[in-house]
Amino acid sequence: MNELVLYASPLSSAIPVALALLELDVPHERIDLDLAAGDQRKPAFLALNPNGKVPTLVIDGEPMFEALAILQWLGERFGVERGLWPAADTAARFEALSWSTWTYVTFGGTQQRLIHATSPRFPAKCHNAAQAKLASEQLQSHLALLEARLEGRAHLLGDAFSLLDVIVGSAVSYAAFTGVPLAAHPRVEAWVNRFTARDAYAAAWGESPAQ
Numbered sequence: 001m002n003e004l005v006l007y008a009s010p011l012s013s014a015i016p017v018a019l020a021l022l023e024l025d026v027p028h029e030r031i032d033l034d035l036a037a038g039d040q041r042k043p044a045f046l047a048l049n050p051n052g053k054v055p056t057l058v059i060d061g062e063p064m065f066e067a068l069a070i071l072q073w074l075g076e077r078f079g080v081e082r083g084l085w086p087a088a089d090t091a092a093r094f095e096a097l098s099w100s101t102w103t104y105v106t107f108g109g110t111q112q113r114l115i116h117a118t119s120p121r122f123p124a125k126c127h128n129a130a131q132a133k134l135a136s137e138q139l140q141s142h143l144a145l146l147e148a149r150l151e152g153r154a155h156l157l158g159d160a161f162s163l164l165d166v167i168v169g170s171a172v173s174y175a176a177f178t179g180v181p182l183a184a185h186p187r188v189e190a191w192v193n194r195f196t197a198r199d200a201y202a203a204a205w206g207e208s209p210a211q
């Protein structure tokens with residue numbers, strides 16, 4: 001068994017990784033950084049992740065950063081043997097890698113554009129109504145793909161819950177929390193509600209962003 005230390009922070013990009021570790025039931029230590037106090041810019045942390053960001057996972061003393069890379073590694077290392085991630089070189093593994101990367105690159109990238117165009121966390125001069133409208137429409141198109149994917153499936157890879165539901169469900173529940181409407185996609189709405197009702201979800205978030 002590897003020794004795992006997760007550097008995280010409440011209500012951050014680290015939470016999907018914290019949630020995956022709980023769903024996988026993998027023993028680990030979680031260290032929460034105080035981002036407002038600047039813990040992430042201390043030299044000892046920058047030596048682990050030069051970006052100064054959470055999540056950072058240290059595996060037997062070796063650091064990894066970027067949530068998607070960490071999640072895909074967790075699937076490979078622990079998920080396959082627990083039946084929560086498809087075996088290598090199967091059609092289901094190709095789907096899991098494709099949809100998880102789609103979530104961070106395509107869905108997440110579009111959501112970032114919407115946030116930059118509208119959020120008070122960014123300067124008013126970055127705000128742009130046309131960009132916000134475009135990104136909102138594109139998010140609805142992305143959700144329509146998930147709606148189609150969930151036709152005849154309770155979960156993204158079939159009948160059984162998997163780490164892919166954790167990865168995609170985390171992104172969709174966060175999008176809903178920030179105001180992206182799911183109402184036009186009833187299967188997505190029902191699936192994400194089942195996901196956020198799981199015990200591990202509340203335990204990882206501390207408080208649910210979807211409530």
Ligand SMILES: N[C@@H](CCC(=O)N[C@@H](CS)C(=O)NCC(=O)O)C(=O)O
Nearest residue numbers: 012013035040052053054055066067
């Ligand atoms: N692309 C990165 C994003 C990580 C990220 O932006 N983390 C934020 C918290 S949500 C952070 O650590 N911010 C601290 C800072 O920028 O000073 C990932 O997915 O791991």
